[in-house]
Amino acid sequence: MAAYALGWSDADGTPQEAGGGKNLRPAIAMLCAEAVGSPAESALPGAVAVELVHAFSLVHDDIIDHDERRRHREALWKAYGVGPALLAGDSLLALAIDQVAGDSVAMRYLSRALVELVRGQTEDMAFENRPWTGPGEVSAQEYVEMAAGKTGGLLGAAAAAGVVLGGAPGLAERMWTMGRELGVAFQIIDDLLSMWGDPAVTGKPIHNDLRRGKKTFPVIAALAPPAPPAAALLAAARPAGRAARELSALLAVGVLDDDAVRRAARLVTEAGGRAAALDQARLHLATAMEIADECLPAATELRDLCLSLIDRSH
Amino acid sequence: MAAYALGWSDADGTPQEAGGGKNLRPAIAMLCAEAVGSPAESALPGAVAVELVHAFSLVHDDIIDHDERRRHREALWKAYGVGPALLAGDSLLALAIDQVAGDSVAMRYLSRALVELVRGQTEDMAFENRPWTGPGEVSAQEYVEMAAGKTGGLLGAAAAAGVVLGGAPGLAERMWTMGRELGVAFQIIDDLLSMWGDPAVTGKPIHNDLRRGKKTFPVIAALAPPAPPAAALLAAARPAGRAARELSALLAVGVLDDDAVRRAARLVTEAGGRAAALDQARLHLATAMEIADECLPAATELRDLCLSLIDRSH
Numbered sequence: 001m002a003a004y005a006l007g008w009s010d011a012d013g014t015p016q017e018a019g020g021g022k023n024l025r026p027a028i029a030m031l032c033a034e035a036v037g038s039p040a041e042s043a044l045p046g047a048v049a050v051e052l053v054h055a056f057s058l059v060h061d062d063i064i065d066h067d068e069r070r071r072h073r074e075a076l077w078k079a080y081g082v083g084p085a086l087l088a089g090d091s092l093l094a095l096a097i098d099q100v101a102g103d104s105v106a107m108r109y110l111s112r113a114l115v116e117l118v119r120g121q122t123e124d125m126a127f128e129n130r131p132w133t134g135p136g137e138v139s140a141q142e143y144v145e146m147a148a149g150k151t152g153g154l155l156g157a158a159a160a161a162g163v164v165l166g167g168a169p170g171l172a173e174r175m176w177t178m179g180r181e182l183g184v185a186f187q188i189i190d191d192l193l194s195m196w197g198d199p200a201v202t203g204k205p206i207h208n209d210l211r212r213g214k215k216t217f218p219v220i221a222a223l224a225p226p227a228p229p230a231a232a233l234l235a236a237a238r239p240a241g242r243a244a245r246e247l248s249a250l251l252a253v254g255v256l257d258d259d260a261v262r263r264a265a266r267l268v269t270e271a272g273g274r275a276a277a278l279d280q281a282r283l284h285l286a287t288a289m290e291i292a293d294e295c296l297p298a299a300t301e302l303r304d305l306c307l308s309l310i311d312r313s314h
Numbered sequence: 315m316a317a318y319a320l321g322w323s324d325a326d327g328t329p330q331e332a333g334g335g336k337n338l339r340p341a342i343a344m345l346c347a348e349a350v351g352s353p354a355e356s357a358l359p360g361a362v363a364v365e366l367v368h369a370f371s372l373v374h375d376d377i378i379d380h381d382e383r384r385r386h387r388e389a390l391w392k393a394y395g396v397g398p399a400l401l402a403g404d405s406l407l408a409l410a411i412d413q414v415a416g417d418s419v420a421m422r423y424l425s426r427a428l429v430e431l432v433r434g435q436t437e438d439m440a441f442e443n444r445p446w447t448g449p450g451e452v453s454a455q456e457y458v459e460m461a462a463g464k465t466g467g468l469l470g471a472a473a474a475a476g477v478v479l480g481g482a483p484g485l486a487e488r489m490w491t492m493g494r495e496l497g498v499a500f501q502i503i504d505d506l507l508s509m510w511g512d513p514a515v516t517g518k519p520i521h522n523d524l525r526r527g528k529k530t531f532p533v534i535a536a537l538a539p540p541a542p543p544a545a546a547l548l549a550a551a552r553p554a555g556r557a558a559r560e561l562s563a564l565l566a567v568g569v570l571d572d573d574a575v576r577r578a579a580r581l582v583t584e585a586g587g588r589a590a591a592l593d594q595a596r597l598h599l600a601t602a603m604e605i606a607d608e609c610l611p612a613a614t615e616l617r618d619l620c621l622s623l624i625d626r627s628h
Contacts, residue, residue, distance in 0.1 A: 060404060064397035083378035086400060087435055090374060093404075094428035097411060101425035104418040111415035114408035121401055 001080055001088040005055050007071060011079045021071070025050040025158040027305055032162025032175060035299035045099040046106050046161030050154055052096035053110070057117060057154070059089035064125065065212070072203040105169050106161040109176060113157035120149025127215040132251045133223055138215040140224060140280070144184055147217075151190075152183025163295075171295050178295070181288035186309050188281040191216035192274065193312060195265050207261045213254075217280060219264075222273025223248055243270035285310055315394055315402040319369050321385060325393045335385070339364040339472040341619055346476025346489060349613035359413045360420050360475030364468055366410035367424070371431060371468070373403035378439065379526070386517040419483050420475040423490060427471035434463025441529040446565045447537055452529040454538060454594070458498055461531075465504075466497025477609075485609050492609070495602035500623055502595040505530035506588065507626060509579050521575045527568075531594060533578075536587025537562055557584035599624055 003009040009016050026047035033043035061067070062075035063082055069075060077085035093114075100106045123146040127138045156179030160172040193202050194209040195218060209216050222244055247267040250260060268274060285306065292303060317323040323330050340361035347357035375381070376389035377396055383389060391399035407428075414420045437460040441452045470493030474486040507516050508523045509532060523530050537558055561581040564574060582588060599620065606617060 060400060064401055066397075082396065083380075084439070086374060087378055087432060087439065090407075091432040091436065093407070094425070094432045098425045098429050101421045102418050104416050104421065107415045107418065107421055111408070111412045115412050118401060118405040118408045122405065125398065125401065 001076060001084060002055075002092060004079065005059050005076050005088060005092065011074070021051075021054070023051065024305070024309075025054050025154060028155065028158040028179070028302065029162035029165075031299060031302040031305065032159050032296065033166030035296040035302055036163050036166040036168035036171065038166035042167070043162045043165040045103070046110075046158070046165050049096045049099040049106075049110055050113075050158040050161065052092050052099070053114065053117070053154055053157075056089045056092040056096065057121075059085055059092065061121070063089075064121075067204070067208070069204055100161065103165070105172065106164045109157045109160040109164070109172065112176075113153035116149040116153030116156075120146050120151070120153065124150055124214070128213050130215070132215075132219070133248050137223075138220060140217070140220055143215060143217055143220055144284075147184045147187035148180045150183075151187040152180030155179035155183040155186065174291055174295050178288045178291040181284045181291070182306055182309070185281040185284040185288065188217045188277050188284070189309060189312055191218055192277055192281075195268065196274070197312075207265060210261050210264055211256060213251075218268050218273040218277040219247075219251075220273075221276035221280070222268040222271035223251075239270060240272045243267045247271055281310060315390060315398060316369075316406060318393065319373050319390050319402060319406065325388070335365075335368070337365065338619070338623075339368050339468060342469065342472040342493070342616065343476035343479075345613060345616040345619065346473050346610065347480030349610035349616055350477050350480040350482035350485065352480035356481070357476045357479040359417070360424075360472070360479050363410045363413040363420075363424055364427075364472040364475065366406050366413070367428065367431070367468055367471075370403045370406040370410065371435075373399055373406065375435070377403075378435075381518070381522070383518055414475065417479070419486065420478045423471040423474040423478070423486065426490075427467035430463040430467030430470075434460050434465070434467065438464055438528070442527050444529070446529075446533070447562050451537075452534060454531070454534055457529060457531055457534055458598075461498045461501035462494045464497075465501040466494035469493035469497040469500065488605055488609050492602045492605040495598045495605070496620055496623070499595040499598040499602065502531045502591050502598070503623060503626055505532055506591055506595075509582065510588070511626075521579060524575050524578055525570060532582050532587040532591040533561075533565075534587075535590035535594070536582040536585035537565075553584060554586045557581045561585055595624060 003013075004011055007016060007021065029043045029047040029050055030040040034040050058070060059076050062070055063077045063085060067075055068078045073079075075085075076088060079085075080088070097107075097110070100110055123142070127142075127146065130136050130138055156176040159175035159179040159182075163169065163171040163175050191209065194204070194216065195207060197206070199206050210219070244267075247264060250256070250264050250267065253260070256264060288306060289303060292299060292306065296302065317327075318325055321330060321335065343357045343361040343364055344354035348354050372384060373390050376384055377391045377399060381389055382392045387393075389399075390402060393399075394402070411421075411424070414424055437456070441456075441460065444450050444452055470490040473489035473493040473496075477483065477485040477489050505523065508518070508530065509521060511520070513520050522528075524533070558581075561578060564570070564578050564581065567574070570578060602620060603617060606613060606620065610616065
């Protein structure tokens with residue numbers, strides 16, 4: 001089951017060549033170790049740990065979200081049942097921890113990432129039950145904090161463990177922050193892909209998030225009123241304002257059929273949510289790159305890898 | 315949800331005075347720290363960690379086993395849903411790890427316990443699909459290895475973390491072994507309680523394990539043929555041999571109704587399974603006590619606590 005979850009084999013055990021994930025997190029850990037002058041291999045326990053935690057979180061997330069597809073195949077719980085998949089997830093996490101348990105500095109960052117991961121995941125789940133607009137609506141700021149936990153914590157741990165195991169623990173705290181900023185950018189791009197990505201590339205059904213009422217950044221941005229009162233009056237008269245009001249009315253209905261979901265996605269674009277999300281992702285990426293440039297000026301490969309995250313969207 | 319899982323509150327948030335668990339694992343950690351001459355409080359991070367891991371494992375086990383009752387109340391997943399309960403379990407584990415992440419020696423034992431826990435739990439689940447008798451039957455030895463992982467690992471980590479945090483890391487390895495032996499005894503007593511305990515005391519429906527085909531020690535022992543061939547011939551002629559054959563035929567049917575389950579429990583006693591289980595539990599407890607006496611000769615409270623585990627059964 002672990003081999004299936006990691007994309008190494010089919011459900012019947014046949015080895016699989018392609019598939020699997022992007023190995024983004026282990027790549028960050030190893031590039032960070034190299035950037036501080038150590039062999040990439042010095043970060044191996046941290047690299048393995050973050051990839052196993054990532055696999056654990058996908059296995060459990062798919063159970064929590066009832067997602068039946070993952071990477072063009074059935075989700076693990078769909079292929080093997082909820083109980084076995086839950087336990088396989090726990091096993092991946094146990095093995096992850098075992099990788100770095102002996103290094104208390106790297107372990108501290110992995111542990112922090114785990115706490116952040118479950119906090120972000122809990123907030124994300126709680127957001128689903130909150131309204132799109134009005135009292136109790138999810139703000140852009142709340143979204144950013146959720147994403148910094150759910151997605152940023154583990155990227156932060158990857159970068160921090162990389163420099164720690166590479167022999168430069170003094171840079172760990174800054175790299176943790178770098179990873180968290182990167183995570184926010186990454187999560188917003190994921191939101192964009194869920195609405196406008198090619199299912200043949202993403203491996204997941206389109207508009208999944210919208211259908212289930214997930215509070216993604218493009219929709220939050222589309223619905224958020226412009227800050228200054230004068231701008232708001234102006235905006236209400238513009239097509240963007242009209243699209244936002246129409247979107248708000250549509251989402252208030254609750255369960256959306258295929259037509260409604262497609263219309264909602266179009267309205268998000270018209271209301272400026274798509275552009276605002278891309279701007280926001282670029283902003284967090286820029287902050288991450290600033291920290292990377294300052295701490296690891298020679299790390300061009302790390303820089304290229306991080307920049308490629310934005311390119312997933314278009 | 316964590317407060318509910320720990321027995322601190324009802325599902326509606328009302329604080330609960332009674333309830334909760336026995337706090338056996340934190341008690342072991344703190345008594346071990348005292349036994350090596352440190353204040354009990356020195357073991358607090360380890361004590362909190364092992365209790366949180368225990369809570370995590372109960373929450374996930376109830377989902378995996380479809381157990382609807384726990385400590386006289388609804389199981390967490392029954393009260394809040396599978397997804398939220400799964401995530402609450404993950405959160406308890408994340409917080410547990412965070413307690414000891416900074417101490418690499420204590421962390422090593424907690425990590426080992428986690429790996430053992432998921433190994434034992436996986437074996438326990440796999441045993442359910444294996445036959446009671448014949449090729450592929452679960453041996454007493456396999457049961458002991460499963461229980462040493464599923465139940466013993468965390469007790470081992472509790473004892474080891476206790477002496478490590480109490481300032482005597484040199485004793486940790488022996489205390490790990492002590493906890494694992496204790497765990498086997500503890501698990502066998504749990505099996506006995508599941509068959510002959512008072513549901514008003516255990517908080518769980520009786521014969522739950524038997525109904526679901528769980529390979530518990532009393533049944534394994536009842537069905538196991540006596541080792542020497544001569545004894546086997548003799549035994550087959552005795553009431554115990556007849557009871558074992560009758561039990562085997564009954565269990566081969568598969569799904570058992572209430573009458574059949576009661577008859578099976580009676581046959582386990584007649585076939586000597588109940589007595590053999592108690593003997594086996596006492597054997598592992600004696601090994602654990604030998605190690606404790608040797609490493610921590612003055613630890614009378616620890617000794618009393620461990621001995622009280624056997625008294626749960628009668």
